[in-house]
Amino acid sequence: MYATYSTESKILNFLREERTSTIFLSTLAELRGLRGASQSRLSQMQRGKALEPEAAAKLHKLMVELETLRELCNPIPVRFDDARAINNLLDLLEKKILQVVVFENDSDAESAKSDTPQQ
Secondary structure, rough: OOOOOOOHHHHHHHHHHOOOOOHHHHHHHOOOOOOOOOHHHHHHHHHHOOOOOOHHHHHHHHHHHHHHHHHOOOOOOOOOOOHHHHHHHEEEEEEEEOOOOOOOHHHHHHHHHHHHHOO
16 A cells, blocks of 8 residues: 555555556656656556656656546536547647636526527
8 A cells, every 4th residue: 555645555545536547657758858757667567566757757747637627627528538539738828728618608698698588
């Protein structure tokens, strides 16, 4: 069992909460040039073998980026299953050119508009 705030715990929680896989994470890590995050290495981590410190630090940063992406897109759900698509979104986020705009439909405002006489 890993410490609550360890990178390994963060990864395991993310994999579970987002219903994604070590294949996705290892592919994304490879696309982003992170070493020490192969699928077999992440599978070993799932079985209790801690990550190497350098890999853990880089994966921690990647997890923060993924959580940031998820939060920026809220309430739009993000599926973490296409590593190339997520990598492209992270690149846009890194370049500060990703913009997500969500307008919530206010039913009171909509009903007020419909009560206004049309000319």
